[in-house]
Amino acid sequence: MAAGPSSHGLPEASEAIGAGTLPVLPALRELLPRGGLARGSVVTVAEFGLLILALAAGASADGAWCGIAGVPEAGVLAAAGLGLDAERTLLVPDPGHAWPQVVASLLDGCELVLLRPPAQAPAQIRQRLEATLRRGRGVLLVAGDWPGAQVRLRVLTQGWTGLGDGHGRLRACCAQVMADGRGQAAVARTRWLWLPAEDGRVTVAEPADIPDLPAVRRLQVVGG
Amino acid sequence: MSAPEHRVMVLCCPGLSVPAQFDQVLTAVTSFCPAVEAVEPGVCAFGARGPARYFGGEAKLADRITAALADLGVESRAGVADGLFAAHLAARAAGPVLIVPPGRTAEFLARQPVSVLVSQDLAGQDLASLLNRLGLRTLGDLAALPAGDVASRFGAAGETVHRLARGLGSRPLAVRPTAEDLSVTQEFDPPEPLAEPVVFAAKALAERMHEGLAARGLTCVRVQVRAISADGRESRRLWRHDGLLSAAALADRVRWQLDGWRVPAAPADPAGDADTDGGIVVLRLVPDQVVHATGHQLALWGETVVSDRVARAAMRVQAMLGHEAVLRPVLGGGRDVSEQVSHVPFGEKREPRLAAEPPWPGRILGAAPAVVYPFAREADVTDEAGAAVTVTGRCVISAAPAWLAADGEPPLRITGWAGPWPLSERWWDPVAARRRARFQLLTGDGRAWLAAVQDGRWLVEAGYW
Numbered sequence: 001m002a003a004g005p006s007s008h009g010l011p012e013a014s015e016a017i018g019a020g021t022l023p024v025l026p027a028l029r030e031l032l033p034r035g036g037l038a039r040g041s042v043v044t045v046a047e048f049g050l051l052i053l054a055l056a057a058g059a060s061a062d063g064a065w066c067g068i069a070g071v072p073e074a075g076v077l078a079a080a081g082l083g084l085d086a087e088r089t090l091l092v093p094d095p096g097h098a099w100p101q102v103v104a105s106l107l108d109g110c111e112l113v114l115l116r117p118p119a120q121a122p123a124q125i126r127q128r129l130e131a132t133l134r135r136g137r138g139v140l141l142v143a144g145d146w147p148g149a150q151v152r153l154r155v156l157t158q159g160w161t162g163l164g165d166g167h168g169r170l171r172a173c174c175a176q177v178m179a180d181g182r183g184q185a186a187v188a189r190t191r192w193l194w195l196p197a198e199d200g201r202v203t204v205a206e207p208a209d210i211p212d213l214p215a216v217r218r219l220q221v222v223g224g
Numbered sequence: 225m226s227a228p229e230h231r232v233m234v235l236c237c238p239g240l241s242v243p244a245q246f247d248q249v250l251t252a253v254t255s256f257c258p259a260v261e262a263v264e265p266g267v268c269a270f271g272a273r274g275p276a277r278y279f280g281g282e283a284k285l286a287d288r289i290t291a292a293l294a295d296l297g298v299e300s301r302a303g304v305a306d307g308l309f310a311a312h313l314a315a316r317a318a319g320p321v322l323i324v325p326p327g328r329t330a331e332f333l334a335r336q337p338v339s340v341l342v343s344q345d346l347a348g349q350d351l352a353s354l355l356n357r358l359g360l361r362t363l364g365d366l367a368a369l370p371a372g373d374v375a376s377r378f379g380a381a382g383e384t385v386h387r388l389a390r391g392l393g394s395r396p397l398a399v400r401p402t403a404e405d406l407s408v409t410q411e412f413d414p415p416e417p418l419a420e421p422v423v424f425a426a427k428a429l430a431e432r433m434h435e436g437l438a439a440r441g442l443t444c445v446r447v448q449v450r451a452i453s454a455d456g457r458e459s460r461r462l463w464r465h466d467g468l469l470s471a472a473a474l475a476d477r478v479r480w481q482l483d484g485w486r487v488p489a490a491p492a493d494p495a496g497d498a499d500t501d502g503g504i505v506v507l508r509l510v511p512d513q514v515v516h517a518t519g520h521q522l523a524l525w526g527e528t529v530v531s532d533r534v535a536r537a538a539m540r541v542q543a544m545l546g547h548e549a550v551l552r553p554v555l556g557g558g559r560d561v562s563e564q565v566s567h568v569p570f571g572e573k574r575e576p577r578l579a580a581e582p583p584w585p586g587r588i589l590g591a592a593p594a595v596v597y598p599f600a601r602e603a604d605v606t607d608e609a610g611a612a613v614t615v616t617g618r619c620v621i622s623a624a625p626a627w628l629a630a631d632g633e634p635p636l637r638i639t640g641w642a643g644p645w646p647l648s649e650r651w652w653d654p655v656a657a658r659r660r661a662r663f664q665l666l667t668g669d670g671r672a673w674l675a676a677v678q679d680g681r682w683l684v685e686a687g688y689w
Contacts, residue, residue, distance in 0.1 A: 073597050075594045107537075155689070162590065171591065
């Protein structure tokens with residue numbers, strides 16, 4: 001049965017342009033060594049939240065399918081606000097013990113898979129998934145720790161604006177994001193971002209606009 | 225009033241252990257009546273009028289068939305009634321033969337509890353429990369309601385069960401001679417020795433068949449599945465369902481049919497891996513009873529945005545973890561962050577629970593939380609003095625909140641807050657009614673939270689970070 005590729009709407013346009021990377025939102029480009037998510041690589045974010053959703057948003061908006069596994073509390077509304085296309089999102093909230101097979105299957109269909117692995121993912125399983133990843137053209141975004149990751153990001157500090165003492169509402173969040181990793185990514189980069197800005201988009205924060213942030217992010221910095 | 229349904233006999237063989245045995249059953253029944261339809265594994269049906277006349281009555285026919293099956297070592301029960309649905313129920317209740325006299329089917333059905341509708345995987349489950357809650361205990365209660373009211377309250381599914389309850393077919397059988405060939409075929413080159421890839425192909429094939437039918441405003445309640453093996457043998461089987469045979473349901477039936485037909489090669493076979501039939505070369509689905517579509521199921525097939533590749537991946541995960549394990553989010557209306565996103569199992573119609581259109585006063589504007597807990601977490605919110613912060617019925621707060629401890633975590637200093645925003649939802653429905661006061665809280669670690677007080681308890685519903 002030869003189903004015509006034209007009858008199905010998976011845009012392949014990004015292949016030609018982006019070559020080896022999946023696009024990210026413009027504000028995030030400077031944090032990543034190649035200005036995008038390198039295909040076949042693992043990118044980690046220390047904790048599940050706005051940052052990892054923002055990382056996925058660029059490729060999703062560009063037409064990639066995104067699978068989200070192991071994150072039952074993923075806020076799709078916020079993700080959609082950042083640019084993730086809910087139409088092209090698959091959720092597997094609870095993959096259980098079969099998570100490696102689930103991720104491998106999702107990587108067959110989706111260019112982008114966002115995973116929160118169990119705390120102690122065995123090295124053997126991780127390496128097997130990395131091999132699967134290299135064979136394909138996908139990107140694995142991990143919320144948490146993944147020792148073999150090419151790029152690691154985390155939020156160092158963040159602060160919300162708009163909320164007072166008994167009044168107001170959350171409007172925007174200014175976050176200091178750091179990226180480091182291996183190879184090209186070895187040099188740590190730090191950027192201030194509005195994540196999100198008042199209009200819901202992700203933008204680079206001008207130094208003058210950065211609010212006074214007394215809060216230092218919790219000290220549960222990931223080792224490795 | 226449409227014409228009464230013809231007489232149908234259903235045979236149930238509850239004790240079948242292997243699919244191959246069901247194949248023997250079908251072969252045995254074929255000697256009494258050539259046009260046997262498999263309904264599900266262990267259950268088959270056929271029009272009883274002709275054979276009953278030939279064998280001297282429905283009771284005699286049923287006795288002879290159950291006796292013939294007993295000779296095979298198969299215990300069976302037979303039910304005869306007007307229409308497949310009633311006959312199936314009769315067979316399930318039979319011991320071992322139950323014949324509902326012609327014209328008395330409505331009476332028989334009226335005594336059945338509405339829970340029997342669950343087995344009709346239409347909208348079954350929910351509808352049956354809903355009817356029960358509405359005080360409609362039996363099919364008779366349901367049948368007594370005017371058809372128009374049922375249809376307008378419960379939609380196409382309600383219409384279907386109402387027809388069933390009255391002893392009519394689930395759909396008006398507007399059978400038309402299939403002038404055009406609506407069948408779909410998949411060839412396997414090289415022949416496919418394993419069942420699994422064939423079943424996979426069957427799902428895609430079924431989708432193609434439904435697309436072809438839907439384009440003509442049709443759907444089918446009966447499908448013939450034909451499989452041809454490399455050694456030239458052919459398996460033909462009719463499958464029917466009173467609801468709609470979805471692609472997944474049809475793939476299941478292909479699996480059942482192949483399981484029954486292709487006895488696996490004996491392990492003692494010296495040729496080793498050589499399969500007995502050389503593999504499947506052709507799989508063909510022929511829509512057999514075509515009826516006019518009610519328009520409801522079109523959307524099921526209308527989702528062309530999913531590419532084959534994505535569908536395969538999603539279906540493989542569903543095969544591992546179950547149908548409900550792979551979800552597609554749909555943005556809709558509602559006042560709560562958790563309400564505004566519905567999760568629909570992959571392959572089903574993407575439709576939000578609540579429509580996006582009506583204005584939803586009370587919705588919290590501004591940034592949405594990235595973390596939305598599927599079940600709100602218990603929390604303690606205390607004031608500067610360490611006393612629990614309470615909210616009165618008039619939404620007056622006892623003191624400014626100072627500390628937040630979610631679910632046993634160490635308390636976090638609250639550095640900013642807003643609220644309470646009262647929300648009284650669905651006061652007209654005692655089950656769904658909720659009265660809550662919501663807050664946004666900012667904590668010293670830079671994170672923000674969406675919390676609510678409900679029935680005097682603090683709950684953390686979502687997190688902004």
